Amino acid sequence: SQTIHQWPATLVQPVGSPLSLECTVEGTSNPNLYWYRQAAGRGLQLLFYSVGIGQISSEVPQNLSASRPQDRQFILSSKKLLLSDSGFYLCAWSVGPYQETQYFGPGTRLLVL
């Protein structure tokens, strides 16, 4: 069966510091991968998605970036964190074209101070 991992689970970072969040999927090949952010009291916002290695699409311009160095690995990064980057970051996957159901990881809670 497929599983999705995210780490770290919780992170406290100072403003201006770099960020790297990792997401890996097991048990499937060539998944579509997604990064969402859930800010306090708000819904989920799609940040990036990827249909394959090295292929990244950005939904919202910001100081975050994403990379997909391996088929089942998706990384969310920032060179300098802002206070507004605080939130709950969720990775999700789906399989193949025309497969619209997405499955979510456990999330990373980021607090920028």
Add this chain to the structure above:
Amino acid sequence: GNSVTQMEGPVTLSEEAFLTINCTYTATGYPSLFWYVQYPGEGLQLLLKATKADDKGSNKGFEATYRKETTSFHLEKGSVQVSDSAVYFCALSDLNRGSTLGRLYFGRGTQLTVWP
């Protein structure tokens, strides 16, 4: 554009009460509709889905019917339990827009608290 509107929470119920969480949507074409649930401190879990008009999704006693005429997908459960306390998200997929990759558009979520 695509958007989802959910009833504002929080919703507080006693155990065994009837639950309704309203969800309406705006979309071009014929989206698929989803309910996800988020338990405290966890990620989202797919609760149920419906892919075309008049379909009923169901799981764990929860049900929702895809109503094209009212553009709604209300979540219902006849008898809630304390363990149902969570945040519930309504979402739509724009896969039918002609692309091969569906984006999910989420409502803001509704917090449900069930007291014993």
